Amino acid sequence: MNAHLPPRTLPATSAGLQLRMLRRQADLSQLDLALITGMSQRHISCIETGRARPSPATLHALLMALEAPLEQCNNLFLAAGYAPRYGSLPLTSPSLEAIRSAIGHVLQANNPAPAIVLGSQWQVMAANASTAALFALLGLPANATDELNLLVTLLQPGGLGDHLLNADEIRSVAWQRASREALENPELATLLAGLPMPSGPASLANDAPPLVMTHIDSPEGQLSFLSTFTTFGMPLDITVASLRIEHLIPADPHTWQVMTQAYENSIRPST
Template identity: 75%
Template sequence: MSSQPFPRAHPDASAGAQLRLLRRQAKLSQLELALITGISQRHLSCIETGRAKPGPGTLHNLLTALQVPLAQSNSLFLAAGYAPRYEATPLACASMEAIREAISHVLQANNPAPAIVLGSHWEVLAANASTQVLFDLVGLNPDAATGLNLLTTLLQPGGLGDHLINAEEIRTVAWQRASREALGNPALATLLASLPAPQSPPSLADELPPLVLTRVNSRQGELSFLSTFTTFGMPLDITVTSLRIEHLIPADAHSWQVMTAAYEQLPGKP
């Protein structure tokens, strides 16, 4: 995700004017965008100045090339005189079956390492069995992972954040990431405003590791995890664009051993 929000033109601005603003924000010339999308530079110039109206396919092609969020793309379709193109389909709908099956496959394949599915407001939509194992190891309710809000449990006292050895470091990273996302997400902005901000930036070590580790204080001692994310490529639905799977990969032999042993003891494990 980009560290800067996409620019917002005046609500009454034409689709062409909004496209020009988006192109400039992407630091692309008309010629470069024309080459990426396969339309002529002359036609793109006419679209941006309002002398030509883009067809739905051309507009979709331009917005995709500019990596404009689908919710914002809908406003450009409206500005161009078309109905909004992209829907936010509930994950439980029949049309999302392939998405649900893919998520289930990725979650199960990540065992014995924890993995969670996050929505656009950092709500935990699903979690694998190893996430429940980790919650149990740190003394939290092992059945509380699904339905939890990750941002809330990291930032509020009494949640998962209290069980992190490097709590301020992780809280700062989460706060900064959520703050960037909240620039285009009013509901997330409201949630963030209700949560305590990190007290102070974490101190910087003399030698920095390749990435920030999530260091957990558990009954089996310190557990360290690398964090990676999986998202869906080429989404055409607003719900799908918001989904991300966070994988917590054990970062050392001890963490692997503890997670593997605890997972193997689960009754009827997946």
């Protein structure tokens, strides 16, 4: 007789374990996640322990609340027995026309300050006219941003890093950021393995500014920039999620003046 057998439960799967790990990495309790998603704490507990199988919609809601990388979301969907949910369209795809248009608008609006679009391996996918003007000012080739990798040109000798007055500081920050990203990006990890590691952490001055600045040695004197990033909100495509636009905002009047003149010269029709 089977009358006294315990109720049948789903076998524990890696999907629940992965979800629990993501929740703990986000420093959220089950109750916290329940409040954010509108689900019951008991249901989340059942999912994590394998006693309940989440629907694709439930998984999506949980993963978006945990802000999990889309590649990791796909792995979790597979572990739960579903097809991967998030694609990776090429930036040239007709479906991403609105994305390309938005990028072009942001790049143009940033002039006369430099701005570049970076992909998941730090490859430069687009740049505005002021970036080309800055490279020309430094004596770098006019097409220096074509097929350029920002991480490579910062860390390898002979690149942009050689023009930085605070090269040790910027290289250390770039290495640390890329190393964190490489934990979930095998292609970036491979690239990083072939690059020289910075000699050590840069010293911190007693009167350090509130942000790490980029100080460039140029024929027009020192140029100082603040760095900010723009990303797309609520991406559901891996390519779109990986894109970020780095803005180099001049940090003083001299840098604004030099960049404004360099940009105007670059767009002035030749006679």
